[in-house]
Amino acid sequence: MNALPPVFENWFARHGWSPHPHQLEMLDQAMAPALLLIAPTGGGKTMAGFLPSLVDLADGTHEGLHTLYISPLKALASDIRRNLERPVAEMGLPIRIEDRTGDTSSARKRRQRADPPHILLTTPESLALLTSYEDAARTFAGLKRVIVDEIHALEESKRGDQLMLALSRLQSLCPDLRRVGLSATVDDPQAIAHLLTRHPDPCRIVQADPGPNPDIRMLETDTPPPWSGGGGRYAIPAVLEEVKKHNTTLIFHNTRAQAEIFFHHLWLANDDALPIGIHHGSLSREQRERVEQAMVDGHLRAIVCTGSLDLGIDWGDVDLVIQVGAPKNVKRLVQRIGRANHRYNAPSKALLVPANRFEIVECHAALAAVREHDLDGETRTRGPKDVLCQHILIRACAGPFKETDLLAEIRTVGKYADLTRAEFDDCLDFVATGGYALRAYDKWQRLMQRPDGLWQLRDPRATRQIRMNIGTIMDPETLKVRYKGRGGAPLGEIEEGFAATLTPGDTFLIGGQVVRYEGLREMTVQVTRNPGKEPKIATFNGTKFATSTQLSQRILRMLEQDSWPELPPHTAEWLHLQREVSQLPKAGRLLIESFPRDSRHYTCVYGFAGRNAQQTLGLLLTKRMEELGLHPMGFVATDYATLIWGLDPLCDPEPLFDITALREGLDSWLAGNAVMKRTFKASAVIAGLIDRNYAGQRKSGRQATFSSDILYDTLLRYDPDHLMMRITREEAERGLVDFARIEEMIASIKGRIDHVTLDRLTPLSAPLFLEHGRTPVEGAAQDRLLAEAEAALMADAGLDGLPV
Amino acid sequence: MDGYDFTFSGATLRALPQGALYWPCEGVLVVSDLHLGKSERIARRGGSLLPPYETIETLRRLDTVIEGCGPKTVICLGDSFDDLAAGQDLPREICEWLLRLQAGRRWVWIEGNHDPGPLALGGSHLAELTIATLIFRHIAVPSATHEVSGHYHPKARLTLRGRHIARPCFVVDENRLILPAFGAYTGGMDCTDPVIAGLFRPKALALLTGPQVRALPLAKLG
Structure with a gap:
């Protein structure tokens, strides 16, 4: 039994605290080769993870690096350093603590390699880089412990895979290295333990008391939410009221663009001038740090934010979490709610603000899942x-x-x-x-x-x-935004694709400010201040969140009810309207809606089969539509439906589901689609075939660089079994389901297709128009569009070509 | 053979869907910027090991076009090789394939900025070439007329009913014609970029390659 040394006991006592049982258990198990702590946020997880290191370092005899702490977030590394430095200072321990991330200066980084601190806090990418140096053995000499924080967030990500490979290297350099994992509540602790440990070593799991159930409700508003729309603007007065009633509120959004728009309108309605900040990953580091500091100092009443604040950051006195937009994933919801009330054994308080009426249904399903502790599971896969x-x-x-x-x-x-x-x-x-x-x-x-x-x-x-090129995160290509003029302050980043749509004079939102686009200079977007004008909306970083399959099944069961007394009247009316103008989806049948909109013809297939299956269905149906001459242009898949658009209306869906025709030529269709090309590009960058900065060269318009699609097409023709092609197929399959399962689904609904043709979109299809992650279809539609443009533009310009 | 017929400086020319130019009455086929040996050059300079199939792919396409129109003369309008060393290091099968294509016809290598010197391959090596009224060179000279050139790899980008479309293209007005790059590993420069658009008059046309060649006014792009 490792007893808590007196200096630690006194420190706890001085604050009127006593160590949690799981903190003592972590100390007791300090010599276990791998140790996983599962604890709710606020359970003193960080202290529990570091306690054995602090105790070991307390006598001041250790030379060099002792403990390596890895967090998935840069912000978390510096936040933990602050939280750790306080007790170390108060106890007067001789321990040097430093962080090292992409933001650390190169001089400091060099020094850290030669003379590492006792405790180094870093990210998976920075660690991978450290192991790539020839002097790695010297840097890591003496290393005893590694702590992987928020390990649940790394479980199904390539960042986690890269981290574990780096740890395998460290373990060879330091054979006695002990591993500690800190995780939020998860459905399957064994899977996380398997990830953490040096295979086949056992891993001990320490479970903290999960604490009381969180207090989650829907926010009541006077104005009903719209049919479609993702911003939650209608709820601003009610949100402001809640902010006034609480000390500090975190307002989470699913995308950065939505956070920007919401913040803008919140600020316009903020008559009491409450101090409210915005924080998301596209803002400049200076701006993020300013908000983080104001938060630590307790100067802010609310922060509008995205996933960049999602992971266990322990900031100040947050007593309310508001989630705008459906949470999409129950596990994520529970973790976000954990941000509120960081006092152990006090229930966290959260309010959900659905952005549209379908999201009200989703939120109800998610709340039911939370009450029943039904956390979504994820599929386990082999290392990529x-x-x-x-x-x-x-x-x-x-x-x-x-x-x-x-x-x-x-x-x-x-x-x-x-x-x-x-x-x-x-x-x-x-x-x-x-x-x-x-x-x-x-x-x-x-x-x-x-x-x-x-x-x-x-x-x-x-x-x-x-x-x-180290790293596995595939960010969309972005451009920096700065105020025009010498040394203009950096504001953040926007996606290259969004920048391409701007013409001088256009306005957009960034960092909560409306700015005017002036031009592009040396790959920087130059802007000027433009207060007050209604902005053209920034579409940068549409982060994709898929609803879990379990959640979509819950939603389908709700839709099958005759009436919905549990839902607000406006939402129940909205569902009745869907039933009146079209139908509601039913288990065992397939509802298909077709309607025109914005000079395109849409078809919506409500399969409620999960995103992967709906994505595969999108690929299959567009293949048949191309063959039937319907000129499909693209599709988007969610967990409950696939929305396809093209140049011609679908009159009869029956031929689309002809299994024999679907199977024919399927391989070549699948090999040539945009999902594969997108997957290839990401994997080719990670595997080192294409440089990460390759994209940057393309921005400058150098014609020497060419699209990765060309490499894919070339390999497909000349070397289809090349490793990169096999990796692409394996990776793409993670986002698709196999044909056999779709075949089964088609067989099971056979003959029970309900096709409804309408002259406009339906209540249920409206939210699909907000979805990100659209897949274009390569086919005859493009040539027909060009033929139309040729006829129209040439006549318009008074040219009929340079005819013979 | 499919293509888009137009008159330029009194000559009737045909823009082919693959990005080559054919001049039927003279039996002249023109292709630009083949960049043969590009993957080898990148690897030699310590860059990525890209799929080494672009030379085969480019020659396959060229073979198809030559097969289709049976030209008396083939003009490669410069940057045929990614650099001189790449030209010298071509595998034997590739050299033999080129010899086969050259058999029975006149073959002209116009010098480009990537391949400024002569190579030990069949055909004549020229800085520029005049046939009838037209002059062929690698890089456009702003003051020139009757000029056919390459170098810029022009590409047209547009959005139609929400769909982004990008295609390599010819750009043409009454004074000059610029060809798209024919090589497999070639990117493109937006034809509305001032570097390209500045060479042309307001009524210039972009001829987009693809299943069928489509003509669009340059002024309406971008």
């Missing part, structure tokens, strides 16, 4: 190979390696435990030679095998390029 390829490159940067050592090391990562020798060889060959059937690069290999069998970089100068 694009991340593995990057890991091999990172390993090569650190110095020559033996392939059998590296393979053994990789297999200590749970998700890669069953990696076969052949799979590993494929990845190594790809990294070394490109792995092409046509062996073109023997002279220019990236890795060479030395006479002694060790692998090393052919050209050591390649390390620079490899290090610049």
